[in-house]
Amino acid sequence: MKINIAIDGPASLGKTTIGKKLSEKLEYQLIDSGVFYRYFAKKFYLDNIIQINEIYLFKDEMLNNPFYHLKEIEHVNSQFYQDLTKSQRASEIAKVPEIRSTINEIIQIITKKKGFVVLGCDATTKILPTAEIKLVLDAEIETRVCRRAKQILEAKSSQLDDLTELEIIGKVLSDILKRDFDAYELILEAKKVATIINTSNLSIEQVLAKILRYVYWYNFSSDNLLYIIIFMIIFFILTRSQPNQIVWPFQD
């Protein structure tokens, strides 16, 4: 049975990396809402003016052919993914309520068929509050700065060629702080409704394994709900009526 999985988390946490691996493993479709904001910022935020009518037109177009446009958005984003200025512009347009509701609506319509992993900082609360599995990935800020700085240094992005390692770390820190500030309320809200996984001391594989356990358990329990209830009733009756006489298998 296919379900929807919503994953929230603050900036540079590892959502994209984990989301990609998870969707590949489950053969689900990944939708990273951050990529929408970045794409909209690049395409529809020109000369400091947001082309809101163009955004509405794009929404209709996208809903006619969602998988083609998901690929296109992904492709455009991959060309400037590590550009920190682009994430700042994405954060600016993310403050416009019409843009937020348009992006949420597009994702809600596409995910009706189930079988999606949706990422964001409001995936569990605003985009997919009805997702079967809702998770918030978390990690201390120093872990996130290290992860992003390492990623940028390893990729040797040309925009940062002239900077020293310390300058890059400074830029990453200031970018994360700004984005944390913007997403603070949303992440707080998400933590109230979703299961929190602290990834600070976990490798990518360990985080993935943890999430997969939630997914397998969800599928197992919804497939076998009746048996689980019967087992619990029998267990409850046995423990109440003969608390000292239950013989467990393998007990001496």
Ligand SMILES: Nc1ncnc2c1ncn2[C@@H]1O[C@H](COP(=O)(O)OP(=O)(O)OP(=O)(O)O)[C@@H](O)[C@H]1O
């Ligand atoms: N558990 C982990 N342990 C170590 N490194 C990790 C872990 N999870 C992710 N990373 C690394 O952290 C870096 C940032 O990850 P990623 O780009 O997926 O974050 P993100 O949350 O999607 O960021 P953003 O909010 O900016 O879109 C990547 O280089 C990734 O390999």
Ligand SMILES: Nc1ccn([C@@H]2O[C@H](COP(=O)(O)O)[C@@H](O)[C@H]2O)c(=O)n1
């Ligand atoms: N659900 C979301 C997703 C993203 N944003 C804003 O867009 C910026 C870029 O997103 P990334 O996930 O690629 O970092 C992000 O910093 C947020 O400002 C959002 O508001 N809601």
